[in-house]
Amino acid sequence: MNKVYNIVPNEEGTERKVVLLTFDDGPKKKEWINSIIDVLDKHHAKAIFFVNGYRVKENPDLLKLIHERGQPIGNHSWDHISLKSEPLAKVTKQIVDVQNIVKEVTGTAPVFFRPPFGEGGEVGRKVAKEHHLLYMTWSNGSLDWTLKSKDKATNPDKVIKNVLDQLHPGANILMHELPWTVEALDTLLTKLEEKGYHFVDPASISVEPAAGG
Ligand SMILES: [Zn+2]
Numbered sequence: 001m002n003k004v005y006n007i008v009p010n011e012e013g014t015e016r017k018v019v020l021l022t023f024d025d026g027p028k029k030k031e032w033i034n035s036i037i038d039v040l041d042k043h044h045a046k047a048i049f050f051v052n053g054y055r056v057k058e059n060p061d062l063l064k065l066i067h068e069r070g071q072p073i074g075n076h077s078w079d080h081i082s083l084k085s086e087p088l089a090k091v092t093k094q095i096v097d098v099q100n101i102v103k104e105v106t107g108t109a110p111v112f113f114r115p116p117f118g119e120g121g122e123v124g125r126k127v128a129k130e131h132h133l134l135y136m137t138w139s140n141g142s143l144d145w146t147l148k149s150k151d152k153a154t155n156p157d158k159v160i161k162n163v164l165d166q167l168h169p170g171a172n173i174l175m176h177e178l179p180w181t182v183e184a185l186d187t188l189l190t191k192l193e194e195k196g197y198h199f200v201d202p203a204s205i206s207v208e209p210a211a212g213g
Helices: 030-042 053-058 060-068 088-106 121-130 155-165 179-194
Strands: 018-026 047-051 073-075 171-176
Touching: 018 030, 030 060, 030 179, 047 053, 047 060, 053 060, 053 088, 060 073, 060 088, 073 088, 088 121, 155 171, 155 179, 171 179
Parallel strands: 018 047, 018 171, 047 073
Antiparallel strands: none
């Protein structure tokens, strides 16, 4: 991953036309999670599910479901708050408590951290690093979070258009556990494949920062 959170090859000759898929703000609903993962499986893709601690606490079974269906889990803070102006102790708790609950429920602690609103601040970066988490925001926003329920008929097409409009090799695509994104996903992934894109396996991303970077 580079400084603007794009995915770039570690080795010469590796495929450059790749995207990273991510789903934030869950786990929310069994039906949506299963539907997302059904589509990911169909396209042989993995995505990072960036979860909030308070939602995991409400629904540990949903976290287990994501994990058992083979999808990686990322840390998205406990309360989904902006961390950029918060003191060290609070930021640490927001991050560490999620590490702990995810480890408790799945047996594995996350290796990726994404601050809510992309606002981790210097403190968020520091705490993430101390806990061996790779800090990332995104480079391609689906804008699915700006869409309204009243427009649900046209929202899936908007999600697809927003992603394709911002598409570039290495795109780090931000999506959410939202009904229109769930609905758009199969068509979106098909279109990405038609354009020659492959889906990055998050397990292949170097978590330790590259030398000099
Ligand atoms: Zn979020």
